[in-house]
Amino acid sequence: MNTPIARYLGFTGFAILVFMLLLAILGPFIVPYDPNELIAPAFQPPSWSYLLGTNDIGQDIFSELIMSARVSLLVGVVSALIATLFGVIAGLVAGYFGGWAETILMRLVDVKLTLPFLPLMIVVAVFLGPGLITQILVIALVIWAPMARELRSQVLTARRRGFVEAAEAIGAGGRYILRRHLLPNVTPLIIPQFVRAANTGILMETSLSFLGLGDPTVKSWGMMLFYANSRSAFLTDAWLWWLLPPGICITLSVLSFSLLGYALEERVRPRLRTSWRFGASERSANKVRPLKREPQEQDPESPEPLLSVQQLSVEYVTANGAIRAVDSVSFSVRRGEVLGIVGESGSGKTTMAAALMQLLKPPGRLTGGRMLFAGNDLASLDAAELKRLRNNRIALIPQAAMNALNPVYTVQKQLVEAILAHQKIRRSEARIRANHLLQLVGITPDRARAYPHELSGGMRQRVVIAIALANNPSLVIADEPTTGLDVIVQAEILELLTDLQSRLELAMIFISHDLSVVLSVADRIAIMLEGKIVDQSSVNSGVFHPNHPYSQRLQAALPRLKSKHTIPFS
Numbered sequence: 119m120n121t122p123i124a125r126y127l128g129f130t131g132f133a134i135l136v137f138m139l140l141l142a143i144l145g146p147f148i149v150p151y152d153p154n155e156l157i158a159p160a161f162q163p164p165s166w167s168y169l170l171g172t173n174d175i176g177q178d179i180f181s182e183l184i185m186s187a188r189v190s191l192l193v194g195v196v197s198a199l200i201a202t203l204f205g206v207i208a209g210l211v212a213g214y215f216g217g218w219a220e221t222i223l224m225r226l227v228d229v230k231l232t233l234p235f236l237p238l239m240i241v242v243a244v245f246l247g248p249g250l251i252t253q254i255l256v257i258a259l260v261i262w263a264p265m266a267r268e269l270r271s272q273v274l275t276a277r278r279r280g281f282v283e284a285a286e287a288i289g290a291g292g293r294y295i296l297r298r299h300l301l302p303n304v305t306p307l308i309i310p311q312f313v314r315a316a317n318t319g320i321l322m323e324t325s326l327s328f329l330g331l332g333d334p335t336v337k338s339w340g341m342m343l344f345y346a347n348s349r350s351a352f353l354t355d356a357w358l359w360w361l362l363p364p365g366i367c368i369t370l371s372v373l374s375f376s377l378l379g380y381a382l383e384e385r386v387r388p389r390l391r392t393s394w395r396f397g398a399s400e401r402s403a404n405k406v407r408p409l410k411r412e413p414q415e416q417d418p419e420s421p422e423p424l425l426s427v428q429q430l431s432v433e434y435v436t437a438n439g440a441i442r443a444v445d446s447v448s449f450s451v452r453r454g455e456v457l458g459i460v461g462e463s464g465s466g467k468t469t470m471a472a473a474l475m476q477l478l479k480p481p482g483r484l485t486g487g488r489m490l491f492a493g494n495d496l497a498s499l500d501a502a503e504l505k506r507l508r509n510n511r512i513a514l515i516p517q518a519a520m521n522a523l524n525p526v527y528t529v530q531k532q533l534v535e536a537i538l539a540h541q542k543i544r545r546s547e548a549r550i551r552a553n554h555l556l557q558l559v560g561i562t563p564d565r566a567r568a569y570p571h572e573l574s575g576g577m578r579q580r581v582v583i584a585i586a587l588a589n590n591p592s593l594v595i596a597d598e599p600t601t602g603l604d605v606i607v608q609a610e611i612l613e614l615l616t617d618l619q620s621r622l623e624l625a626m627i628f629i630s631h632d633l634s635v636v637l638s639v640a641d642r643i644a645i646m647l648e649g650k651i652v653d654q655s656s657v658n659s660g661v662f663h664p665n666h667p668y669s670q671r672l673q674a675a676l677p678r679l680k681s682k683h684t685i686p687f688s
């Protein structure tokens with residue numbers, strides 16, 4: 119729903135546009151017009167008989183005005199549609215796939231943008247010859263390029279956002295991500311661009327026709343201006359009847375598209391709306407007790423440990439040489455066990471999580487080691503096997519998880535998509551399961567249709583946890599799941615994770631730079647420093663036994679330690 123002001127403006131724009139379209143469609147039935155008599159008459163003194171079309175000397179102004187609406191609107195809208203189509207395809211392909219496609223498309227855009235637009239239009243129009251098709255092609259050619267460039271940068275930004283990485287983590291393919299995540303996210307940009315393009319199209323048609331490059335066999339508002347100018351209407355009183363009416367029509371058309379575009383943009387971009395409808399707080403969500411969850415499927419082929427990482431190494435190849443982000447790391451995780459991984463920023467924790475999920479992106483590459491999950495080497499799985507595995511057997515709660523939600527979908531829809539990615543059930547069943555999952559993480563189903571921006575940070579984090587649990591994973595990798603939350607909400611999320619982990623008997627890798635947080639949830643702890651695991655120890659009642667000087671320093675820096683299930687902030 120739109121806000122009242124946007125509704126009002128949108129309705130006004132819509133009403134003007136409908137009026138214009140009705141004039142264009144019904145015009146021939148209202149006014150007399152002889153399509154064979156195309157040359158404008160010499161201007162006659164203003165008279166109602168001209169306006170109402172009852173004068174039989176040549177074409178009267180009112181008839182021309184109405185018949186011209188057809189051509190002007192048609193050229194503007196069709197050229198905008200063609201330009202938008204090309205701009206969107208070029209922007210999406212260049213932004214998402216990159217490589218040679220991006221190079222070719224962006225060089226074309228550069229070439230187009232460096233050419234001055236009016237001479238280009240004149241040269242192309244003269245070359246192709248005057249005509250409606252020529253006008254449409256020339257206008258589309260001129261306006262597609264800026265659109266493609268803007269959309270490409272939008273796609274580049276969107277593809278780095280958490281929800282795209284989260285979609286990749288749940289095994290979504292490239293085309294799916296393009297269609298379901300990137301396209302809806304750039305739609306708010308496409309709509310105003312289309313509106314701008316339609317405005318520009320109408321104005322360009324006017325310019326081309328005014329310059330004598332219009333189609334002489336049809337009338338448009340631009341052609342009216344051309345004939346008016348050629349009969350010196352600018353210099354006489356004739357401008358009032360000959361120039362003003364097409365000028366007003368052009369202005370109204372442009373205005374109608376702008377107002378409509380504003381309302382449409384607000385409708386598709388929920389962030390533009392105020393969230394007065396929702397007043398429930400994070401605290402009220404916490405009052406909901408998680409429901410008892412059905413038992414997790416047993417995986418008969420899983421030997422202990424569930425995950426065994428041996429001598430894992432990852433490098434980033436940069437212009438200054440290779441950076442060894444993960445250096446011969448070995449550890450294992452058993453069923454139902456929480457392994458905490460602690461390390462300062464840049465120690466390689468996120469890189470290791472990405473390697474486990476097989477989500478490393480260039481310039482990152484696996485340079486050695488094995489990752490055995492339930493006996494299968496993750497690095498040797500093909501794309502289809504990985505798709506089945508992600509968010510199904512292994513789930514990731516990504517770093518900055520609060521941004522992992524797609525802003526244009528409700529939380530229920532995002533949960534449903536995560537469920538349907540791996541389970542062949544009906545959408546209605548998936549919705550029921552989604553609500554059940556929301557309850558599991560302490561969110562009442564009445565918030566299921568909320569958009570992410572209508573929820574607090576803690577509630578969004580709960581939704582991300584629910585998505586991770588959507589398909590009963592055996593292993594959850596939580597990468598800094600409480601970063602960015604205030605301490606109270608942080609403690610609540612930790613409590614929720616610990617509760618779910620023990621009830622669902624999940625194996626969990628809990629990654630954080632905060633030793634106290636990790637000690638509050640972990641059964642075992644591994645300390646990372648400069649890509650290596652320098653220390654590993656079990657945790658008993660919030661206490662571990664550091665051997666390496668770095669972990670001893672970390673422990674010494676702690677004011678006090680608490681046992682598992684006891685939150686240090688509470």
Ligand SMILES: Nc1ncnc2c1ncn2[C@@H]1O[C@H](COP(=O)(O)OP(=O)(O)OP(=O)(O)O)[C@@H](O)[C@H]1O
Pocket residue numbers: 434435436441443461462463464465466467468469470480481482631
């Ligand atoms: N795309 C990249 N290109 C080059 N180097 C990278 C890239 N991503 C990470 N690195 C480097 O790899 C190392 C490990 O980074 P990583 O993000 O895995 O650390 P981290 O422990 O997760 O840190 P943080 O907690 O800040 O996210 C760092 O030295 C980092 O600079």
